[in-house]
Amino acid sequence: MDSAVTVNHVTQVYVTEERATLAVQGIDFAIARGEFVSLIGPSGCGKTTLLSIIAGLIRPTAGTVTVAGNPVNGPSTRVGYMLQQDYLFPWRTIEANACMGLEIAGLLTKEKKQGVLHLLEEMGLYSFKDYYPSQLSGGMRQRVALVRTLATEPELLLLDEPFSALDYQTKLQLEDLVVETLQAKKKTALLVTHDISEAIAMSDRIIVLDPNPGRMRQEFHIPEEIRTSVPFEARELPGFHALFRLIWQEFGGHEA
Ligand code: ADP
Ligand code: MG
Numbered sequence: 001m002d003s004a005v006t007v008n009h010v011t012q013v014y015v016t017e018e019r020a021t022l023a024v025q026g027i028d029f030a031i032a033r034g035e036f037v038s039l040i041g042p043s044g045c046g047k048t049t050l051l052s053i054i055a056g057l058i059r060p061t062a063g064t065v066t067v068a069g070n071p072v073n074g075p076s077t078r079v080g081y082m083l084q085q086d087y088l089f090p091w092r093t094i095e096a097n098a099c100m101g102l103e104i105a106g107l108l109t110k111e112k113k114q115g116v117l118h119l120l121e122e123m124g125l126y127s128f129k130d131y132y133p134s135q136l137s138g139g140m141r142q143r144v145a146l147v148r149t150l151a152t153e154p155e156l157l158l159l160d161e162p163f164s165a166l167d168y169q170t171k172l173q174l175e176d177l178v179v180e181t182l183q184a185k186k187k188t189a190l191l192v193t194h195d196i197s198e199a200i201a202m203s204d205r206i207i208v209l210d211p212n213p214g215r216m217r218q219e220f221h222i223p224e225e226i227r228t229s230v231p232f233e234a235r236e237l238p239g240f241h242a243l244f245r246l247i248w249q250e251f252g253g254h255e256a
Contacts, residue, residue, distance in 0.1 A: 010063035046214025080154030
């Protein structure tokens with residue numbers, strides 16, 4: 001199968017001095033190349049754990065993960081990770097921050113730097129390249145983080161609530177920008193969000209997780225009409241609210 005990602009019977013137990021926590025249990029799913037999948041579920045159900053395992057930052061207690069057909073044994077430039085916090089270095093300019101991922105991977109050539117400048121331009125940030133993070137808004141800083149993530153040309157993007165610290169309007173703009181950019185570059189994406197609307201508006205498919213331990217509860221395939229619209233317009237479509245209600249009910253009243 002032409003999968004960008006496969007997660008095979010993944011279980012994670014965290015052991016500390018006080019206790020052992022079964023964070024996720026028996027997770028199985030695959031993501032096709034170019035697909036955009038969202039993972040939703042209540043706080044503590046293991047969403048970040050799963051992303052960390054796919055990113056190769058945690059080795060699962062049991063099970064395996066492959067990215068582009070290769071077993072994941074540690075971090076790799078195949079996978080880009082974007083978080084709620086932008087983790088930009090305050091003492092580095094926007095351009096220098098955007099080049100960080102390439103620099104760390106030892107891949108920063110003149111050509112790659114041109115690529116970064118081009119991405120900054122695409123994100124409307126070129127004229128801010130010599131600024132420092134403190135001079136930019138939250139939404140602009142997340143755009144810089146997106147450039148830094150895309151700069152290493154990952155095949156897969158892992159997005160862990162990247163919009164949740166932003167105000168509503170900025171979040172809507174960034175959703176559109178992310179979807180359009182990832183589609184144009186034919187990237188595969190796995191988004192974690194607690195926002196059901198965001199998941200419907202951005203994804204091709206939604207996986208709902210149950211807590212304690214994190215297990216897969218249900219999967220929703222987003223109808224074509226919503227899938228092919230940019231998130232802002234998807235929210236206006238007739239089928240959107242019915243789907244929202246359906247997924248909302250799946251949570252059985254607990255907060256996502
Ligand atoms: P989510 O991202 O869905 O909120 P997490 O993956 O962060 O969930 O956490 C899943 C469970 O694992 C929670 O019960 C959490 O307390 C526990 N957990 C997460 N990270 C660790 C860790 N490093 N050590 C011990 N327990 C952890
Ligand atoms: Mg989390």
